[in-house]
Amino acid sequence: MVTVKINGKEVQVPKNTLILEAAKEAGVSIPTLCHDSRLNPFGACRVCLVEQVGNPKLQAACTTPVTDGMEIITQSDKLSRVRKTAIELLLINHPLDCPVCDKGGECTLQDLTYEVGVTKVRFDAKPNDTPVDHTNPFIERDIDRCVLCGRCVRICDEVVNIQAISFLNRGTDTIIGTSFEQPWNCEYCGQCISVCPVGSLNNRIYLFKNRPWNLDRVQSVCGLCSCGCTVDIDYEGSEVFRIKENPEEGINHGYMCAKGRFGFEFINSIQRETAAQVKAGGEAKKVSFDEAVTVAVEKLKKVKETAGADSVAVVVSPRLTNEEAFLAAKLAKDVIGTQNIFSTETSEILPGATLEEVEQSDCVAVLNIDVTEANPILGLAVRHAARMGEAPLAVFYPSFTALKRVAKKFVTGTPDAVREAMVKYADAVAGASNEYSELAGKLTSAERPVVVFDPYNKADAALAQKISKACAKVKLVPAKSKNNSVGIVDMGCGAKCPTEFSKGLEAGKFKAVLVFGENVSARSVWTKAASKLSGLELLLVTDPFMSETAAQANVYIPVATFAEKDGSFTNLEGRVQTIAKAVDKGVNTDACVASAIAKGMGSALPADVTAVRSMIEKEVALYSGIDWNGGTVSYPYVFAGDIAAEDGMAKGKGKFFLYTASLRLHSGSFTRWSPDLAKVYGSPVLEIGEEDAKELGLANGDKVKVSGEGFSGEYPVEIDKKVTKGCVALPEDFTATAGIFCNGKCVKADIVK
């Protein structure tokens, strides 16, 4: 610890603390522009200059570490003159188009200009008039407004590690750009927008839609993938205008992905249903919420009387909040009296590590999952460990992913070859001697090793289990897919195997099915049996949109999305986080539906969040006394039992290996309704390697027929040089592709032009 004096106030701080942080400790604020506490010190803007007693030169507070006995002055006539000049110099080339700039009102440069009191720039202003760049679908780039603070360049390099942009040219010609002025080749995560202090990088989804002072803000949790990022929802009236990062709060340090940042538009979608529908004699009729519930209850009572409670099934979506999932389970068990509660999730695999543990890990292995696409923030944590912490990273995946830049060893090949490599790696961890022994040795000798795997692929899970058995200190991260994949299992919706539902449907066991938010037709485990849904006595579907399953329903009730309800989600770490209601679109929540049906059946279930939470704390042992605002559930196990060993090899016959591509910028269900995400990736595309495409004579956009055992379909082609020869990839979560992967994550297929 060293003692420093800041503006006469003595503080004790650890050695190597920056002056800026020491000042913060002393309660003194120093203006900054290019500084970001998440990034390495840079010192580009010179706004944070401070005086050190005994030193004639001014020091940049954001780059200078303190020394013992240092005396710092942050306010003096000299400093205010210097700061004013620094801002004036920044304003030379900065166009004063604040009225039309989207950043106006929340611009750091604007704030600083007011703070230091610049009313007139003494230098000849020479703003450029370069055309605004609209080549990126999500990011508007106006290089004239740029003040070259380098925050975007640094966050793209240090955090995202994509290095899409950099400084070009030198001196006064310096601009931020891409090599050879090419369009941005990036993940569209928008981290650069979040750090831009001026209006140089703008969110095109929010562009010119509103002004920051008109927006109300509520802190919530993103409802797309299972990372559980803390976000700010900015809304006015009943419309969500943008979803913004919050660097101060949450486990994501203010990082977000393209889905979370740009994919919120489904909330405002005009395609959303507002009225409940009841189908009678094949014709859908719009009815009120109460009428729809009455019809559903009548049918439910009839089925229960004639065929027994066991012929009723409840399907719960991992999109639901913990409270809603609890109510749905309670409705099934206590009110209807059936144990048939299904979801795509099972209680076989539970969370094993936190994101912080991944970040702090000293050896990471990623087994057969494109984690940067499936769970982008988990991907950032893996990158952080591999790059900042320099943990050796081993990745196994059929094609190169964004992790290639930081991976020590990246094993690619056909899915079968990757599978064999992973088996060998797991064997090597267990003690066998083969070509992966050295790599495995790093994992076993590390202090805080982490293994990330796909819990939906049983063969991968079995390997992860084998590794954890051989090396007990390994922390396991099952990369769950949806926002509450973990929570609904805790609420008792994951006790049964998903395949039981499709078997029951095909056998005609179920007469009434209540589907809470799930799109059964688009889930690969159920898609084959989904056609049986339309013949049921009662099919109640609640969904914000008229999904493929909702179209078959005889009672359909539109419900709220995550921005329109209160509740909580449990993320892939097992962290319970509260979500808050931002807007009201005039639709009910799933909790209201469950409560209304229970009331119709003659029992009472509360729909109120506080009441449901106290019930959960009483009835769910894991959640007794839980902190609903960021508390972590302590799970008894990661694997419930031995995962049934599957060989995981590609099934069927055909020339090509067909495996599941991670949905680019999608999480499958909700984001399909966001028009701007759909612009980038709207319908399933077959990814094929360059060599194979040449052999088959294919060009981008050509339609090909894909056929294999039990499936066939036609898809447009996208040539991707990263895809291994002999392999093709298709996304899983579209109705058109769900049928392919019902037998496994990798199959063999033939391709005909």
Next chain:
Amino acid sequence: MMKNIFETIFFTEILQGLGITLKHMFMKPVTYKYPFEATPIQDRFRGVQYIKTTADGRTKCVGCYLCQKVCPSECIHIETDCGPNGERLIRKYELDLSRCIYCGYCEEVCPVDAIHMGWEWNTVAPTRDNYVINMKTLSQNYKDNVEGNWKNKHLKKKLVEGVQQ
């Protein structure tokens, strides 16, 4: 006492009053015969707003929301969006005259010199329907103000005179 008696007998005060009346009969009148005649409008008078247009007829307004923010009676409502070429597009600009208190803050805050307080004051109408005016009307108001094309034709002359003072 004597003076009071003298005044009472000879009605001197009444004569004094009549004298003033007589004097004013030959003076220039200070009142105006509204509605047959209009009061002159001063240059700094604040009437119904207009929004300036450029030479090619496009509005000068950029949709920065500052007038909406500064308006104390919340009578301005703006909606903007991104245009097809990535420009700032004003979807809606509405001004509710029945709420406006003619304080002139909108004129003062406008960074691009678009909205101004005009000289037209006659907003009387039998219904409330036309009190919400949009960008089209506001741009037309600019033209009317420049051309002196006032709502009440018979008052035109005096108004123009007032403005030109």
